[in-house]
Amino acid sequence: DGGITQSPKYLFRKEGQNVTLSCEQNLNHDAMYWYRQDPGQGLRLIYYSQIVNDFQKGDIAEGYSVSREKKESFPLTVTSAQKNPTAFYLCASISGTGLSGANVLTFGAGSRLTVL
Amino acid sequence: AQSVAQPEDQVNVAEGNPLTVKCTYSVSGNPYLFWYVQYPNRGLQFLLKYITGDNLVKGSYGFEAEFNKSQTSFHLKKPSALVSDSALYFCAVRDIYGGATNKLIFGTGTLLAVQP
Numbered sequence: 001d002g003g004i005t006q007s008p009k010y011l012f013r014k015e016g017q018n019v020t021l022s023c024e025q026n027l028n029h030d031a032m033y034w035y036r037q038d039p040g041q042g043l044r045l046i047y048y049s050q051i052v053n054d055f056q057k058g059d060i061a062e063g064y065s066v067s068r069e070k071k072e073s074f075p076l077t078v079t080s081a082q083k084n085p086t087a088f089y090l091c092a093s094i095s096g097t098g099l100s101g102a103n104v105l106t107f108g109a110g111s112r113l114t115v116l
Numbered sequence: 117a118q119s120v121a122q123p124e125d126q127v128n129v130a131e132g133n134p135l136t137v138k139c140t141y142s143v144s145g146n147p148y149l150f151w152y153v154q155y156p157n158r159g160l161q162f163l164l165k166y167i168t169g170d171n172l173v174k175g176s177y178g179f180e181a182e183f184n185k186s187q188t189s190f191h192l193k194k195p196s197a198l199v200s201d202s203a204l205y206f207c208a209v210r211d212i213y214g215g216a217t218n219k220l221i222f223g224t225g226t227l228l229a230v231q232p
Contacts (some may be wrong), residue, residue: 004159035222040125042206042224043160058219090159102148102167102210105220107159 002027004108006091011113013078013085021076021111023091030095032074033105036060037088046089049074078113086115118143120209122223129197130231137192137226139207149190150208150220151181160206166190177201197230204228 004025013019025032031050035043045058049068063082068074074093078085091108119142129135141147148167152160164175171183181192192205207223 006159009157040224043222045219048219088157092159102165104150104162104165105152105160107152107161109159110157112157 004091004093004106006089006108006111009109009111011111013113013115015115016080018077018079019113021078021089021091021113023074023076023108024072025074025091025093025106025108026072027093027095027106028071029093029106030071031093032068033092033094034058034064034066034074034076035090035092037090037110043090046076085113088112118209118219118221120207120221120223122205122207122226124226125224126227126229128229128231131199132196135194135197135201135228135230137205137207137228139190139192139223140188141190141207141209142188143209147190148210149181149183150210151175151179151190151192152206152208152222154204154206154225156203163192163205197228199230199232202228202230 007022033048034046037043044060046064047066049055052071055066055068065077089111092105094103094105121140150165151163154160163179164173166173166183174180179194183190204225204227206225208220210220
């Protein structure tokens with residue numbers, strides 16, 4: 001079945017450690033996104049990528065980094081510079097360039113990061 | 117600037133009764149509007165969208181939404197609620213004239229609780 005796979009589902013991190021969240025899609029979608037979800041704040045865009053080897057900062061990129069070396073993969077690294085990293089992280093993708101159209105986002109199941 | 121508001125943090129309804137989850141939006145041009153649903157510790161699932169045409173949009177699981185341009189609203193409705201409808205619902209908007217870098221803006225979410 002086509003879809004988006006995020007791993008790990010749950011992750012615990014000590015303060016000062018970098019962690020990488022994986023996002024893989026087999027939908028042949030061009031554009032991929034990372035959102036952060038906090039209670040009562042909805043979804044906030046961290047980074048997005050419209051094509052391989054290119055990505056742009058979203059609204060809350062500070063303390064995060066991404067890469068897009070393959071169309072299928074868009075990993076997110078939460079660095080030690082992110083002051084409040086405990087959250088639910090959602091990866092999504094969309095066909096075409098996505099952002100200017102009426103296309104629908106497809107989401108992964110999410111990764112819950114907890115900083116101890 | 118684009119924005120979307122979901123004025124109710126939680127909506128409670130008895131099973132079998134009609135339900136409404138409210139959403140209002142603000143865009144500079146004409147909007148693309150979306151509703152997504154999220155079950156606990158899962159990603160978001162697409163329910164329905166308004167692009168153009170008929171103001172009443174029908175979607176998945178018996179849900180529908182009414183686009184009202186004069187009131188800048190896009191309320192989600194269902195004639196008869198089920199306990200299984202209990203979840204977190206997100207409204208989202210995109211300005212169709214925003215160009216290729218335009219983003220999808222999400223509301224803060226409304227928790228729907230359907231009592232048996």
